Amino acid sequence: MSSRALILGCAGRSLTPEEAAFFRDVRPWGFILFKRNIGTPDEVRALTNALRDCVGRADAPILIDQEGGRVQRMGPPHWPAYPAGRAYARFDGAAAAIARLGARLMAHDLADVGINVDCAPVLDVPVAGAHDVIGDRAYGTTPNAVAEIGRAVAEGLMAGGVLPVMKHIPGHGRAGCDSHKGLPVVETDLETLAIQDFVPFRALADLPMAMSAHVVFTALDPERPATQSRIVIEQVIRGAIGFDGLLMTDDLSMHALTGPFRARAEASFAAGIDMALHCNGDMAEMRGAAEGAPLLAGAAARRAEAALARLAGAGEGLDLPEARARFAAALSAAA
Template sequence: MSSRALILGCAGRTLAPEEAAFFRDVRPWGFILFKRNIGTPDEVRALTAALRNTVGRADAPILIDQEGGRVQRMGPPHWPSYPAGRAYARFDGAAAALARLGARLMAHDLADVGINVDCAPVLDVPVAGAHDIIGDRAYGTTPTAVAEIGRAVAEGLMAGGVLPVMKHIPGHGRAACDSHHGLPLVETDLATLEAQDFAPFRALADLPMAMSAHVVFRALDPERPATQSATVIERVIRGAIGFDGLLMTDDLSMHALQGPFRARAEAAFAAGIDVALHCNGERAEMEAVAEGAPLLAGEALRRTEAALARLSGAGEGLDLPEARARFAAALGLAA
């Protein structure tokens, strides 16, 4: 049976029977985990297996935001802490190699508990005066630095059998507010956006997956955020950036978006989104989003299949103790 063009969250560390029944009925393409879902390694393995069992697909994508720094859902005491993206920038010529190693280690942590998609790298280029929602999550302050380290992170994840999701396309670095709480409006002219904000995404347009930005770019669409703007998706993301991979929304429950949840989903799909993301595990909201989400078909189906195909044969050998010790020593961390 066809999957629905959805990625959904769940409420806790185990699946309630009614949650499992809902997922079996809706058949989302994938799932996403947050800190509320993370217990011991064995508990996470049991949860990822249970989620996949509800949709009957062993390769069903299970996502997580594991960037390092402020954004890492898995951490001590069961997993290491990783530095924020900005930490790599101080290593000049060694930055990309260290970022790749860190991502390779993260991929080991994730794959070991059944997680096969990481919502990273962050390709946003921050500017002075912007909200710090991106801040030290960014790999640098220039498009070139962000693209170079972002590429290394993506390669490290894929080397460990985990798909990367570049975010937040076509750029969140100029946002003056946190899109979790309000709708950012960017007034910058198109030429500057193309040269700065869009550039890292253009450099990594070959990656398999991307997450949209809940940001209004006045120069392109004065009313709708990128997630719900056909102009931004067709002209910039698919056009100027040249991204033909799987395009998913940022979380539809964020306050940057307005209106009923079904309408939020329908607007995103009408604009050209492939898969909708809803994260908080609230049943009523998920039901409404599911009502607005189609079954995967056509180009969206092709892109989901192409993304998962990138996992086939992925993975390289890793001397885990040596790699962890080398990474810790390079960054001055406790091993």
């Protein structure tokens, strides 16, 4: 039976009977975990196993936002604290190598508890005066610096058997408000966007997955955010940027989007999105999103299969104590 083009969250550290029955019926392609879902390592393993049992797929994607800094769902006391993306800029010529090592260690933490997709790297290029929702999550302030360190993070994750998701395509760095709370409108001209905001995504267009930005770009589509704009998806994401991987929405429950959840999902798929994401575990909202999400088919199914195929044979050996010591020493030296 086909999966539904949907990634869903759950409410707590274990599944309720209602959640398990709903997931078995809806058959989402994958799941996403947040801090509310994270207990001990054994509890997280039990949850990832239970989620996969619901859909009957041992390789079902389980996602998390594990960037480091203020966006880190798994942290002390069970896992290390990792620095925010901006911290790697301190390493000058060694920035990419240290960022790759940090991502490789994160991948170990995630894979050890059954998580196989990380919503990173953040490829947004922040500009002066923008809202700090991106801020120190960005790897730098120039497109080339963001692309270089973003590539290293993606490689580190894949070396540990975890798929990266680049975000927030085609760029969230100019947003004047937090898209969790409102709809950002960017009025920058297309030429400027093309030579700055789009550059890191174009440089990493070969990555398997990307998350869309809930941002209106008036130079392209003054009415709809990128997530729900066929113009942005066809002309920029698939066109100018050249991304042909699996394109998923940012969270449908964010306040940048409005209307019933079925309509939010339907508008996203009508624009060309491959996969809808709903994060907060609210059952009524999830039911609405599921009603608006089709079964995986066509190009979306091809892209989803190709993304998972990148996990086959992925992973490299790691001397964990040595790698953790080397990473800690590098951070200490740069402090």
